[in-house]
Amino acid sequence: MANCNSPQMLIVQVAIPVPLQRLFDYLMPELSDTQSIQPGTRVLVPFGKGTKTGVVLQIVDLTDSRIDPKKLKRVEKIIDSEPLLSAKDLQLLKWASRYYHHPAGEVMASAFPATLRRGKPAILQVDYCYRLTEQGRKTVATDLKRAPKQQALLRLFQAGSMPIAAAELAQHNTTLKALQDKGLVHKEPNQHKSRVWSERATGLTANPEQQHAINAVVSGLGQFSVFLLQGVTGSGKTEVYMQIISEALLRGLQVLVLLPEITLTPQLEQRFRQRFSAPIVCFHSKLNDNQRLHAWLSMQQAQAAIMLGTRSALFTPLKSPGLIILDEEHDSSFKQQEGFRFSARDVAIARAKILNIPVLLGSATPSFESLFNVAQRRYQLLQLSIRAGNAVDPVFQLLDIRNKPMQAGLSEALITAIRSTLAQEHQVLLFLNRRGFAPVQICHGCGWVSRCDSCDANMVIHAAERLLRCHHCGSEQPLPTSCPACRTGELQPLGLGTERIEQTLAELFPNNAIIRLDKDTTQRKGALEGYLQQIHSGHADIILGTQMLAKGHHFPEVTLVAILDIDSGLFSVDFHAGEKLAQMIVQVAGRAGRADKRGRVVLQTRQPEHPLLTTLIEQGYQAFAKIALQERRQAGLPPFSYQALLRVHADNAHTPQQFLQDAVTVLRALNTSKIQVLGPVAAPMARRAGQFRFQLLLQSPQRKDLHQLLDQAIPQISKLRQAGNVRWSLDVDPADLY
Numbered sequence: 001m002a003n004c005n006s007p008q009m010l011i012v013q014v015a016i017p018v019p020l021q022r023l024f025d026y027l028m029p030e031l032s033d034t035q036s037i038q039p040g041t042r043v044l045v046p047f048g049k050g051t052k053t054g055v056v057l058q059i060v061d062l063t064d065s066r067i068d069p070k071k072l073k074r075v076e077k078i079i080d081s082e083p084l085l086s087a088k089d090l091q092l093l094k095w096a097s098r099y100y101h102h103p104a105g106e107v108m109a110s111a112f113p114a115t116l117r118r119g120k121p122a123i124l125q126v127d128y129c130y131r132l133t134e135q136g137r138k139t140v141a142t143d144l145k146r147a148p149k150q151q152a153l154l155r156l157f158q159a160g161s162m163p164i165a166a167a168e169l170a171q172h173n174t175t176l177k178a179l180q181d182k183g184l185v186h187k188e189p190n191q192h193k194s195r196v197w198s199e200r201a202t203g204l205t206a207n208p209e210q211q212h213a214i215n216a217v218v219s220g221l222g223q224f225s226v227f228l229l230q231g232v233t234g235s236g237k238t239e240v241y242m243q244i245i246s247e248a249l250l251r252g253l254q255v256l257v258l259l260p261e262i263t264l265t266p267q268l269e270q271r272f273r274q275r276f277s278a279p280i281v282c283f284h285s286k287l288n289d290n291q292r293l294h295a296w297l298s299m300q301q302a303q304a305a306i307m308l309g310t311r312s313a314l315f316t317p318l319k320s321p322g323l324i325i326l327d328e329e330h331d332s333s334f335k336q337q338e339g340f341r342f343s344a345r346d347v348a349i350a351r352a353k354i355l356n357i358p359v360l361l362g363s364a365t366p367s368f369e370s371l372f373n374v375a376q377r378r379y380q381l382l383q384l385s386i387r388a389g390n391a392v393d394p395v396f397q398l399l400d401i402r403n404k405p406m407q408a409g410l411s412e413a414l415i416t417a418i419r420s421t422l423a424q425e426h427q428v429l430l431f432l433n434r435r436g437f438a439p440v441q442i443c444h445g446c447g448w449v450s451r452c453d454s455c456d457a458n459m460v461i462h463a464a465e466r467l468l469r470c471h472h473c474g475s476e477q478p479l480p481t482s483c484p485a486c487r488t489g490e491l492q493p494l495g496l497g498t499e500r501i502e503q504t505l506a507e508l509f510p511n512n513a514i515i516r517l518d519k520d521t522t523q524r525k526g527a528l529e530g531y532l533q534q535i536h537s538g539h540a541d542i543i544l545g546t547q548m549l550a551k552g553h554h555f556p557e558v559t560l561v562a563i564l565d566i567d568s569g570l571f572s573v574d575f576h577a578g579e580k581l582a583q584m585i586v587q588v589a590g591r592a593g594r595a596d597k598r599g600r601v602v603l604q605t606r607q608p609e610h611p612l613l614t615t616l617i618e619q620g621y622q623a624f625a626k627i628a629l630q631e632r633r634q635a636g637l638p639p640f641s642y643q644a645l646l647r648v649h650a651d652n653a654h655t656p657q658q659f660l661q662d663a664v665t666v667l668r669a670l671n672t673s674k675i676q677v678l679g680p681v682a683a684p685m686a687r688r689a690g691q692f693r694f695q696l697l698l699q700s701p702q703r704k705d706l707h708q709l710l711d712q713a714i715p716q717i718s719k720l721r722q723a724g725n726v727r728w729s730l731d732v733d734p735a736d737l738y
């Protein structure tokens, strides 16, 4: 062995994060033995004029290849003494690189937290932790007046019995210091390195449907299968997750829980800390580098039992993997929309298959793909059809606003409904998916409108900031006071945004507290948490906001939900729009009447007979999805076919078209006519941030055929004459066609 495998004869194949679909060959470092480098180990290698951190994927025998060793450089340094990624991790990443046709080096890099990507040592700091003192246990959080951060942190400690590792609290340093100075928490050496994980508080008594779901997944532990837990909001999905997790923990298995939104993690983290006596870590973009490193290594070394994270947490190595849970599986934020455009749901399933563990997808409004997979018997459906506890389903009402007088988007009937809800001291939630004051400014004299110079889009009026802002490229200009074209005409806002509605609401309901939640009001760090706190403590009467409201938050005091403008969603060019709109309606509606108060959901529309709305409201999401899926089948659209979208942009309109024309030639030469090639066409927004955008859609009834074609075509397309003059990307299974 030692002889024929001497280091001189071996080539290390390294994935390096550069946009090239290939691996790079290096010689073993001098004086190293063959065991010192294994796949999954990070290495520092010379690259170009400098060095780069890469991951070893394979070690091959020089004698088997046609490579001239004189041309190869040596690995400069072996960073890890043990591989950080297991063979199965590498298998998944290689699969993802092939499936999404994305460079292996970049795919590998996305599996690591930034610190490790930069080549820093992989050392887990678990020496110290913090724990509540006796006084800290007794202190009521709200006694810490005017210190909301200290209150929140104290609550986090009080929620669980476990000490929290110092590294996990890195972001809270000053707050932690304050609690320490007040004698509420203290630092101690971490003795809690044991692997005995258990439940701390027992769960609720599951209802029969919950119990059925729990049993199904628990008996599936240890083998691959996909479960779809469909349950209306408030039906007790989280309780089901927790009871399954507690079984997994008893068996010493780790659980990865993925959520669509960062803002949802603190709520769940608190519930989990209350329930489990096991180390829990979080992983998302709001954490700092050290926290992410700590969380990642804790899972990799099985020092932590549960990870709560967003899409980027998916690739975290698990030493003893037990289960992956993906909550709100329909949510489009599970699809990465730039660079490595993977779907966290689809890759989670691929990962579970490789690890031979179950995946649990949860949603009130499952994606059509998942429902289709249930129909194909690939996924097992678990249903929770009733709301847990006392909550009852909300009542829907289509409010016909044709020819009705409106006050800034609010019909009289709606205003009356708001008034009576407020009179009962319940909360009202109003949804409008458009921020800003008005989507466009228009001149009453000459018809000038506020267009963006760099995009095919209007500039939105932001009244409080006195700005016009483009929501696509971010460019801004002061709000004109006279018409830039005719100088004399009167400038008017056209259409409605949340800012304008807020103003109208303030005039109509001067004595009520109104909270607006959108990207503009929640940009400041901690702002959203502050508003949510205010809502929960009852210091809000009307909550107005954008899609932010549709995601997972619990507002038990809300009994009236209104969607102000549903019509603009009914006429999109993208075939995904109907599915997204229906999910949005059901999700927003799910915010209403979660406790013992019955909720009411009002949809203002000029299309009260539109089949999407009537089916959804009279027959429910399931029936709607069934009909919509039949339409997709007839049209040959996904999930009855598979798509890949080639997107191109450049600073002129010519080169992208030329590039795509040449790509079509390549595709036609390879194509066995099984795959439809649609385009090239201009993107729905043809110009954005000064870039001219075009696209080409590939569609095939068979996934295999599509990928075979891509495998052959992409290397050729990347060498096309114009490839260096445009920016292009491939989106496999695109979630939208923009």
Ligand code: ADP
Binding pocket: 204, 205, 206, 207, 210, 231, 232, 233, 234, 235, 236, 237, 238, 239, 240, 388, 389
């Ligand atoms: P979801 O995740 O589906 O929105 P949750 O798990 O958060 O639902 O449950 C909603 C509410 O119902 C919570 O307050 C929860 O404590 C309660 N609940 C869940 N399951 C039960 C049960 N079996 N018995 C009583 N209450 C329950």
Ligand code: ZN
Binding pocket: 443, 444, 445, 446, 447, 448, 483, 484, 485, 486, 487, 488, 489
């Ligand atoms: Zn004018």
Ligand code: ZN
Binding pocket: 452, 453, 454, 455, 457, 470, 471, 472, 473, 474, 475, 688, 689
């Ligand atoms: Zn713009």
